[in-house]
Amino acid sequence: xxxxxxxxxxxxxxxxxxxxxxxxxxxxxxxxxxxxxxxxxxxxxxxxxxxxxxxxxxxxxxxxxxxxxxxxxxxxxxxxxxxxxxxxxxxxxxxxxxxxxxxxxxxxxxxxxxxxxxxxxxxxxx
Amino acid sequence: xxxxxxxxxxxxxxxxxxxxxxxxxxxxxxxxxxxxxxxxxxxxxxxxxxxxxxxxxxxxxxxxxxxxxxxxxxxxxxxxxxxxxxxxxxxxxxxxxxxxxxxxxxxxxxxxxxxxxxxxxxxxxxxxxxxxxxxxxxxxxxxxxxxxxxxxxxxxxxxxxxxxxxxxxxxxxxxxxxxxxxxxxxxxxxxxxxxxxxxxxxxxxxxxxxxxxxxxxxxxxxxxxxxxxxxxxxxxxxxxxxxxxxxxxxxxxxxxxxxxxxxxxxxxxxxxxxxxxxxxxxxxxxxxxxxxxxxxxxxxxxxxxxxxxxxxxxxxxxxxxxxxxxxxxxxxxxxxxxxxxxxxxxxxxxxxxxxxxxxxxxxxxxxx
Numbered sequence: 001x002x003x004x005x006x007x008x009x010x011x012x013x014x015x016x017x018x019x020x021x022x023x024x025x026x027x028x029x030x031x032x033x034x035x036x037x038x039x040x041x042x043x044x045x046x047x048x049x050x051x052x053x054x055x056x057x058x059x060x061x062x063x064x065x066x067x068x069x070x071x072x073x074x075x076x077x078x079x080x081x082x083x084x085x086x087x088x089x090x091x092x093x094x095x096x097x098x099x100x101x102x103x104x105x106x107x108x109x110x111x112x113x114x115x116x117x118x119x120x121x122x123x124x125x126x
Numbered sequence: 127x128x129x130x131x132x133x134x135x136x137x138x139x140x141x142x143x144x145x146x147x148x149x150x151x152x153x154x155x156x157x158x159x160x161x162x163x164x165x166x167x168x169x170x171x172x173x174x175x176x177x178x179x180x181x182x183x184x185x186x187x188x189x190x191x192x193x194x195x196x197x198x199x200x201x202x203x204x205x206x207x208x209x210x211x212x213x214x215x216x217x218x219x220x221x222x223x224x225x226x227x228x229x230x231x232x233x234x235x236x237x238x239x240x241x242x243x244x245x246x247x248x249x250x251x252x253x254x255x256x257x258x259x260x261x262x263x264x265x266x267x268x269x270x271x272x273x274x275x276x277x278x279x280x281x282x283x284x285x286x287x288x289x290x291x292x293x294x295x296x297x298x299x300x301x302x303x304x305x306x307x308x309x310x311x312x313x314x315x316x317x318x319x320x321x322x323x324x325x326x327x328x329x330x331x332x333x334x335x336x337x338x339x340x341x342x343x344x345x346x347x348x349x350x351x352x353x354x355x356x357x358x359x360x361x362x363x364x365x366x367x368x369x370x371x372x373x374x375x376x377x378x379x380x381x382x383x384x385x386x387x388x389x390x391x392x393x394x395x396x397x398x399x400x401x402x403x404x405x406x407x408x409x410x411x412x413x414x415x416x417x418x419x420x421x422x423x424x425x426x427x428x429x430x431x432x433x434x435x436x437x438x439x440x441x442x443x444x445x446x447x448x449x450x451x452x453x454x455x456x457x458x459x460x461x462x463x464x465x466x467x468x469x470x471x472x473x474x475x476x477x478x479x480x481x482x483x484x485x486x487x488x489x490x491x492x493x494x
Contacts, residue, residue, distance in 0.1 A: 033160055037447075
């Protein structure tokens, strides 16, 4: 059974066993506006919890993408590099950013549930 | 100081604008469709821009006005016909640009359109330089609406018949709902279009009627991507107090007849005309999809810093990142290979011609 959690930096993370899929939330895409560029971490590299693991740019500005947990990058989504507008269209499903083989499952504990995140997003954007 | 609202503020909210503070005004950055759709709608149909934050300075009174204004602005004002407009500059003694502006000759003087962030200072500077001899009115009872795009003339003609006969960089008086409006054919998008100066009280109904005739409100975000594709400068980004019109590659706006005459900054400009400049504004096209924003450092192939990006974005119509900036003049030739430092990496790019997007009045032509 997979578990989905959310970070304060507006990433979502779906965990299946040791494999985590990470992307940015619909709320994040609405704040960014039209996304025109995406940069992803290199396959095989290691990323640390809360560290930079990519970049998205809208017509207005650039924003870093952080990883909510540590691990080794085992896959990246070339589709969003080729067509960044897919991130606006389907941010929480097909437009995922990267997959990690996670190091420490307990890092998931500090992340928010869907309800907690929705409350957080509402409060911070008000 | 409290934030100002334009006469279209309620309309912006009604059409779902995301509002931001810009030059002391609450302005729409985008509406519901978003920057890319708004940009494309302007290029394919027509877009309405609230530019009421800009200054509308009327100067009148006295036979010597034209002469005295020529001591301030490097434009050929004596040759200007009534209702004709010219792009010019307010400069400091070092030839640096304090503001870029449009001067139109009116029946009793001149109308100068000023950048929002500069307008109060410009007013003081011009008033001081004219030695208080003329009547200056920075008229804050007027809104300014721009209508831009291939459909602009058809849309505006339905609301104010007859304005489609205006020539580019010319204006005239018209009447809308018993109120005088002043319309010029000009713009900031690389498209055909108009700027309409209208009483605040009539602005909302006027814009609603443009919308009823097929136009859409467009925010400052798309205004920025449109002007960048058109290779046009934004004061504060691409032009400033330390940059001359020659360095900004705007030599075309200084008529030959004025080079030997005196105006504020004329000595510096004359010298630059003769001996050339050290830095020059150029168009920049990154090889990849990486976007280089303002303040990105520019390097040559020997890793020496040679300049700085002043504006950069993704061009929605050219579908590629675009930028402009200043480089050491020896690197300003088109197709020179340069490198842009983005997030610690050196991104290859080329110097290219401006504009990125060139309107061909039969069909759009893309220059990237």
